[in-house]
Amino acid sequence: MTVRLNSHLSNEQIEMLRDKLLSEAERIRSNFQLKKHEYENNSISGAKDEVDSANDNILLAADMRFSNRESLYYKKIMKTLSKVESDHYGMCDECGDPITFTRLIARPTSEMCILCKEESEREESQNFFDRRSKSLGTVMSVNGH
Numbered sequence: 552m553t554v555r556l557n558s559h560l561s562n563e564q565i566e567m568l569r570d571k572l573l574s575e576a577e578r579i580r581s582n583f584q585l586k587k588h589e590y591e592n593n594s595i596s597g598a599k600d601e602v603d604s605a606n607d608n609i610l611l612a613a614d615m616r617f618s619n620r621e622s623l624y625y626k627k628i629m630k631t632l633s634k635v636e637s638d639h640y641g642m643c644d645e646c647g648d649p650i651t652f653t654r655l656i657a658r659p660t661s662e663m664c665i666l667c668k669e670e671s672e673r674e675e676s677q678n679f680f681d682r683r684s685k686s687l688g689t690v691m692s693v694n695g696h
């Protein structure tokens with residue numbers, strides 16, 4: 552018997568994580584169904600004047616933005632679910648360290664350990680600050696001297 556790469560997770564823990572991913576996927580699927588249903592009901596509710604259709608379009612656009620985010624998350628869940636089958640699940644994509652079960656159960660789609668995640672967020676905010684200080688450059692140097 553070979554030792555799994557993600558041996559820090561017990562079979563039971565992996566089962567729990569798989570269950571969580573499946574129920575998240577199910578939640579998004581039924582949300583989609585509900586929205587589709589709502590939309591279909593609305594569009595057969597009879598003739599509408601142009602103002603109504605304009606409102607509908609705005610609502611639909613907002614809905615699609617929401618759906619896009621949900622569908623990205625859904626894709627991520629599906630990707631993670633196929634990863635659960637491999638022994639790479641629960642390992643940090645960045646440094647290869649094990650991701651703790653506590654972190655995974657809170658966010659089963661985590662691909663980085665907490666340290667790498669914090670690091671990448673720091674870099675993001677650093678980039679944000681660099682961009683800002685470039686545009687505010689003159690103001691900053693006046694304040695600095």
Ligand SMILES: [Zn+2]
Nearest residue numbers: 643646664667
């Ligand atoms: Zn890491």
